[in-house]
Amino acid sequence: MKSIKDFYNERVAKVRWFENCGKEISEPYFEGNIKIVDSWTKAQKGINGKWDNLKLEIRNNLTGTLHERWRNEYREWNTITLEAKAVLQKGVLNELKSYVSANNINYRVYESVEWDLLCVLMEYAYSDLVAPGFYFKMFDVYEAGHLPCGWKGKWPEGSVLIY
Template sequence: MVREVELGENSNLVNEVIGFVKNRLLLRSVNQVVLGNAEISDLATAKKYAWGQVYGEEFFTWADLRSEKMSEVWDVVYGWGEKYTEMDIKLSELLGELSHSVQKQLSPKHRELLDDVVSDLKCCLYSRAVQGKTNNFFEGIFSAYLSGGWPCGWVGSWPKGSLLVYRDDATDTRGLRGDA
């Protein structure tokens, strides 16, 4: 089971992500509304947005967009020096447990999402550890998970637009189905 960590002033925010995974709420609807996000319920379409769609003028994939936003977190982290090393050791020790816990929670139809989900949660952990709740992108990612969804892409021309979230129980209301 994933354990809590002590990282200083943002420990409670990091531990909120850990607690979410611990409580086995991944991809389970908890009747929490995510405002401003587009939602889809078709897994095949969600995977197209996540793994095949490109966004913006630079033709970023969803993985590229997340990596681009994470590079902003790393810029802060690398300025920390020795403080970063201590934090990285503590968080790195959790990643195996986190991955194992996520894997156990995913239903057979969601198993191929494992790497994306673990990567997203890792980014949320690091973002919260160094930036608190100030990184709107990763806070949006975590909010999508809190609502029982999987953030799988972007609607609009990056960076304008909103997060696209797959939810098993979502109603496609924005005409997204088949647009990927």
């Protein structure tokens, strides 16, 4: 398995969080299946239980695949998760918490980003076994300074909402 610390240092720690929210999106994230939201209010509204459940379902697909095909490696899941949480807590999550608080943004935004970062680190850790997918695409959006903030449509059809 790959070192999550490498991915964290090379990419996660360098993200300029939310700097392009509200600005034009030039990349075809999610193969162009995106819908733009134009305000923090709309972005926060999209981060809801439906969005959370979809992201959980997608993460569960990864754990299910690992459990079925690579049981020995899957047994390391909890250890890797604890390491990922520790790396994030010592690093960017403090910055994100401060940003959310200083800008009167709903705490659900912080929780959503925290989940996404944990999941992208897990996708990275197991990327030698299972090709990275949804969370890597989400991370590309974060790296571009935007916020993935919901889903429009029935999964897997539909579009990701981006601010």
